[in-house]
Amino acid sequence: MSISHRHTASGRPLRVAPAWVGAAAPADGAVADHYVLPVREAVWIWSVRRFARLALWALPAASVLYGWVTLGVGVPPGPLPVALLAGWLAAVALIALAGLLAGARTRRVALTGLLVALAGGTLLLPLAALPADGAADSVSLAAGQVRTLVQVACAISGTGLLLLGWAVFRSKLVNPADGVLLMLAAVALGAGSYAVRPLPTVGALLLLAAGMGLAWTGGRLVPRT
Known part of the structure; x- marks a missing residue:
C-alpha cells in the first residue's frame, strides 16, 4: 500500500506547520513589534496548558475525599x-491552577498563593502523619503545643488558598464566582479540623463547587485541537 504525500503512515491527513508562530515578518529595515515564537515552544506551551486543564479535575476529587474525612465516617483504610x-x-x-493563571494579570498573586499553600501543606504533613507524642518529639514541643502548630499550618494553607482565590477572582480568565467560592472555602478550611x-x-x-466550576471553565479556555 502506497502512502500519499498528504497523509501520514496511519492514514491521517498530514498537517504542516510553519517554522514560527507569531506576527508576519517585518519589512526590510523595520523593527519587529511582536515576539516571534518557535513552533516547538508553542507545542510545549499547549501541552502544559492541556495538563493544567486536565489536572484541575483533581480539586473536586480532593474536596470529596476531604469532606469524607470531616464527616468522621469509619472506613477500612482509616482517615x-x-x-x-x-x-x-x-x-x-x-x-495546575497557578500554571493556568500564568498568562493572566494576577500571575504573581497566584504564584505567591501557591507557594504559601505548599508551605502550609509541608508543615502540616508530618504533624498529621505522626501521633501526638511522636510529633511532639520530632519538633521539640510540648504535646499541647502540637495542636497550636497544626492550627498555624492550616492557617498558612488557608492563606495560600485565599490568595489563589483572589487571583482567580481578578484574573478575568475564568468565572469570578469560582474565585469567591475558593476564598470562602479557604476561610472555612483555614480554621482546621479543630473548628x-x-x-x-x-x-x-x-x-x-469552586473546583467543579474551575475545571469546567478551565477546560473550555482553549480548543482541544
Missing part, C-alpha cells in the same frame, strides 16, 4: 490515607 490522598490531589490541582464540626464540611462543599 489518614484518605486525608493524604486528598492533600496530594489538592497540591496537583493548585499547581466547629460543620465548618470543615462546609469548606469542603465550597471547595467542591
Whole structure:
C-alpha cells in the first residue's frame, strides 16, 4: 500500500506547520513589534496548558475525599490515607491552577498563593502523619503545643488558598464566582479540623463547587485541537 504525500503512515491527513508562530515578518529595515515564537515552544506551551486543564479535575476529587474525612465516617483504610490522598490531589490541582493563571494579570498573586499553600501543606504533613507524642518529639514541643502548630499550618494553607482565590477572582480568565467560592472555602478550611464540626464540611462543599466550576471553565479556555 502506497502512502500519499498528504497523509501520514496511519492514514491521517498530514498537517504542516510553519517554522514560527507569531506576527508576519517585518519589512526590510523595520523593527519587529511582536515576539516571534518557535513552533516547538508553542507545542510545549499547549501541552502544559492541556495538563493544567486536565489536572484541575483533581480539586473536586480532593474536596470529596476531604469532606469524607470531616464527616468522621469509619472506613477500612482509616482517615489518614484518605486525608493524604486528598492533600496530594489538592497540591496537583493548585499547581495546575497557578500554571493556568500564568498568562493572566494576577500571575504573581497566584504564584505567591501557591507557594504559601505548599508551605502550609509541608508543615502540616508530618504533624498529621505522626501521633501526638511522636510529633511532639520530632519538633521539640510540648504535646499541647502540637495542636497550636497544626492550627498555624492550616492557617498558612488557608492563606495560600485565599490568595489563589483572589487571583482567580481578578484574573478575568475564568468565572469570578469560582474565585469567591475558593476564598470562602479557604476561610472555612483555614480554621482546621479543630473548628466547629460543620465548618470543615462546609469548606469542603465550597471547595467542591469552586473546583467543579474551575475545571469546567478551565477546560473550555482553549480548543482541544
